[in-house]
Amino acid sequence: MANTKAYAAQSETSGVAPFGIDRREPRPDDVSIEIDYCGVCHTDIHFAENDWGMTQYPVVPGHEIVGRVTAVGSDVTGFQVGDVVGVGCMVDSCRQCSACEAGLEQYCLEGNTPTYNGEDRHDHSVTYGGYSEQVVVSERFVVKVPEKLDPAAAAPLLCAGITTYSPLRHYGVKAGDRVGVIGMGGLGHMGVKFAKALGAEVTIFTRSDSKVAEAKKQGADHVIISTDEEQMAAAAETFDVMLDTVPVQHDLNPYLNSLKFDGKHIIVGLLEPVDPALEAAALVMKRRVLAGSLIGGMPETQEVLDFCAEHDITCDIEMLDIQNINAAYERMKKGDVKYRFVIDMQTLKAA
Known part of the structure; x- marks a missing residue:
């Protein structure tokens, strides 16, 4: 076991503070990674403060990880020491169900193993995330960061990026x-960039006039200012x-009514019940999809x-000292x- 510097939350009100964790010894299919950068996702806050009632304390957040390979297990074939790599929102799955076999490990029928606040499928330890010096991850759940990408700006692509890219590709934009x-936040600005790169004509819906120029x-x-009834009416269908x-x-x-027939409304941010209620006729009468x-x-x-x-x-980023x-x-x-x-993460190593 390797003792590793990290930052963890100890309770709903503790905030995130220095904490020592033990990383496992590498298994034959593992890649050991020294973490250089870790993006900060709003999900990190939800888990640190137990907003969803499922946090196991202490929790080390962070699932937008970029670093360099420091060692590989005996069975690893796709990576070598020195590679710049990334780890996203999950670090394992059953690997055998229909979803996993299709390269859709996020929908693993047994449930994927999240990068933090999950349970390791082998030793049943709690997984710890990227607010740490290093991480050990199975080769299958590691990706290569292309040389052309700035590694710091690439980190959020492992969550904010894939979250917006995947549905645009799946629904054939x-x-x-x-x-x-x-x-118009971390996800929204990436959605604009991907949709534009796919050749679409892109409109941002925002509640704030102040975000028009941005x-x-x-x-x-x-x-379109979504609180402006005239603008929304003009956007119908x-x-x-x-x-x-x-x-x-x-x-x-109002957004469903802005879709053409056969239009698709794809939710990637909301995990709570839909409120207010849907007008089902907006779906049925136009064969729209929610x-x-x-x-x-992992392939995607x-x-x-x-x-x-x-x-x-x-991704547009602001660099942060972990303190x-x-x-x-x-x-x-x-x-x-x-x-x-x-x-x-140099700011953690230097602390």
Whole structure:
């Protein structure tokens, strides 16, 4: 066991603070990684503060990990020491069910093993995430970071990136499609970039007039203020796809009515009950689809990194010293980041 510096939350109110953890000795299929950067996802806050009532304390958050390989197990064939690699939201699955065999490990029928706050399938220990010096992960759940990508800006692609890329690819967004992106945060700004790279005409839906210029800067062709009844009325039945990145309860009905017949509204941010209730006629009368999507499988996670390298796509980031993580959480709650914090893990190693 290797003792490793980390940052962990000890309770719902403790904040995140220095904590020592033990990393397992590498198994034959494992890759040992020295972590250089770790993105900060809003999910990290939910687990640190037990918002979803499932946190096992102490919890070491972090599932947007980029680092360098320091050792490989005897069975590893795809990586070697020195490779720049990434680890995303999961570190294992059953590997045998129909979902896993299809490269959709996120939908593993037995449940995937999350990068943190999960249970290791072999020794039943709790998994610890990327707010740490190093991590040990099975080769299957490690991806290569293309040389062309800035490794710090690549970290959020392992969650925010794949979360928005996967549904656009799955539902076949193509040149000429009209795509609406609901929300202008870490997920939303990536959705704009991917939809544009796929050739779509992209519109940002936002509640705030102050975000119009920023949305255009991100590449949106149009911006609709969702609280403006006239703008929403003009948008009726004009979109092929809505990518809904909003993580809190909101009224879906106006957006459903903005879809053409056979249009698709894809939820990637909301995990709570839909409220207010859906007007089912908005689906039935126009054969519209309301769908959800969860991150992506391992082949697609590699695909999104390669796609970003090919199309010069990165996440907009703000670098962070880990000693300031709790202040960063408070800023994230206020939406005060454009658009993803990334921890420079040298600040942990130097502490």
